[in-house]
Amino acid sequence: MNIDELENIAANCKAPMYIFDSDIVTDTVEMFRRNLNTASKADINLCYAMKANPFLVSIMNELTDRIEVCSMGEFRICRNKEITPEKLLISGVMKDRQDIYEILDCYGERCLYTAESLMQYSYFKEWCKANKKPVNVYLRLTSGNQFGMDKQTIRNIIMDQTNENYRPNISGIHYFSGTQKKSMKKIRDELTSLQEFICELEDTTGYHIDELEYGPGIPAAYFEGQDNALEQHIKEVADVINEIQPDYKITLEMGRAFAAGCGYYMTEVKDIKHSDDKNYCIVNGGMHQLNYDGQIRGMYMPHIRHIRSASVEYNETDFEKSDTNKLEHNELMNTESVNNWTICGELCTGNDVLVQKIAIDDLKAGDRFVFENTGAYSMTEGMALFLSHVLPAIAIYNKKDGIKIIRKEMETYKLNM
Structure with missing residues (x-):
């Protein structure tokens, strides 16, 4: 403006x-897509983490491929705004049985879901069996904190998969380690490590992971003297994805980078x-x-x-x-x-x-x-x-x-x- x-x-x-300029948001998302399409050969989608700014969710519903929802309050915002259910990724470190069932009873298999613990996964498994419907679940890999599960727990869940018709489908791995990353080396190391883990999962379990939902934590420039390097950062992310040559889809999950x-x-x-x-x-x-x-x-x-x-x-x-x-x-x-x-x-x-x-x-x-x-x-x-x-x-x-x-x-x- x-x-x-x-x-x-x-x-x-x-x-x-507060004033939010939707023209700037549109230009930012289009810039990301343009650079990803030009620089990368992989199938890359964009997910908006609505926690960054819930007031933009209707706009981002039109611009991005997915909306990450991290609380029941955010879910109710999306219902009220009639956000496309198929675009919702229901995430969040604390999802109790009542919350999970409320969302499942509302949208069922139309949404995507993350499981951050064995208990959360058991709720999805229980609902699928009772309702004779499968749901698509992403297993969140921890980065060494309270979020997600360790590698062995994820291996155990995948190896426990049965031939039942009505169970959670393990659709992908979800990973986010933090925001405002100052070094592209951190992002490069994470994507390389995730590639190795996904390949190792297939080798040891025979299960192919279809998608990686990854939050790169691209930094936003806030203060004088800081360069706005969003375009350069997304090009570098695309270059790393090209180097690892994934045989799965990648969705980049961002909030601050889109909205700041x-x-x-x-x-x-x-x-x-x-x-x-x-x-x-x-x-x-x-x-x-x-x-x-x-x-x-x-x-x-x-x-x-x-x-x-x-x-x-x-x-x-x-x-x-x-x-x-x-x-x-x-x-x-x-x-x-x-x-x-x-x-x-x-x-x-x-x-x-x-x-x-x-x-x-x-x-x-x-x-x-x-x-x-x-x-x-x-x-x-x-x-x-x-x-x-x-x-x-x-x-x-x-x-x-x-x-x-x-x-x-x-x-x-x-x-x-």
């Missing part, structure tokens, strides 16, 4: 709010002050609504747009118009640190610092800041209920249709009483 588009939104919408670049978080300057030779501005938002992976008390500089209050409908108070306040304001503007500001949020904690130091001329209450690259996790990972502040409105934007509010500002105090 360019500055004119943001200024128009600022003039017509209340802050704080489409998001804008708009907040408003509500107060400015000078204290012990530092300039502070207080915005009506904060760390409970803005989260960048790796950020620590505003140490790293995110990409920010400054929209002056002339672009925003803002009325000065009588105090701001007074001679006393104008004198204090002029004194503030004449200090040596006039251009350096610390941007702080509205929370009652010293940790609520969004930017430690940013140079801005003539900052005024009523100005807006727009934080970029907030399309993944930012709207859900913060302490949303702390101090019972409102939840910001959420909007979808594209050049054809303009802006559409999909969630109005919501009060949270009722949830804390």
Whole structure:
């Protein structure tokens, strides 16, 4: 979005709010497909991990081959939005019997499922036998933490396969070890190791794995000085896939890589002050609504747009118009640190610092800041209920249709009483 588009939104919408640009999402997915189709000879599909941004699930239903669902809440979002059942991969480290049965009774074999433990697998096996229907299950391989099962457990499950008609079909292996991987060597080593394990499974059990669902953890660039290397990273992933020459389909599961670049978080300057030779501005938002992976008390500089209050409908108070306040304001503007500001949020904690130091001329209450690259996790990972502040409105934007509010500002105090 360019500055004119943001200024128009600022003039017509209340802050704080999130804006997700669906044109950027579309361009990102198309870029991934273009590079994968060009660079790789393998059959590669794309899966959207909706935990990154559930508000994009309808858009991603049209753009990607699969949607990963990791909770009953996410499943109910998909039902409400009428997401194609055949595109759903029901995942998640905690799936109890009641949850699994609810989804199976609703969609049955139309969805795909992951089993992260012997207990989860037994629930699928039990349902198949009782309902005389098979379901397609992916066995999640652990990366050394609480997620998934170790190699021997997976071998045992596959070797325990019987000739019964109604049982889980082991359709593939699921693997994800973490996000924001800085080194392509890590991804190369993982894909190579997975290839060796899948080949070893077939050699020892005689069972052919049809698909690998793999989360590469491609990093998103959030801060100034970081290169946006998404295109280069996906080319390198395709090169590695070519090298290992898999005889199974690969689905790349991503959330942050698809969604981060489409998001804008708009907040408003509500107060400015000078204290012990530092300039502070207080915005009506904060760390409970803005989260960048790796950020620590505003140490790293995110990409920010400054929209002056002339672009925003803002009325000065009588105090701001007074001679006393104008004198204090002029004194503030004449200090040596006039251009350096610390941007702080509205929370009652010293940790609520969004930017430690940013140079801005003539900052005024009523100005807006727009934080970029907030399309993944930012709207859900913060302490949303702390101090019972409102939840910001959420909007979808594209050049054809303009802006559409999909969630109005919501009060949270009722949830804390």
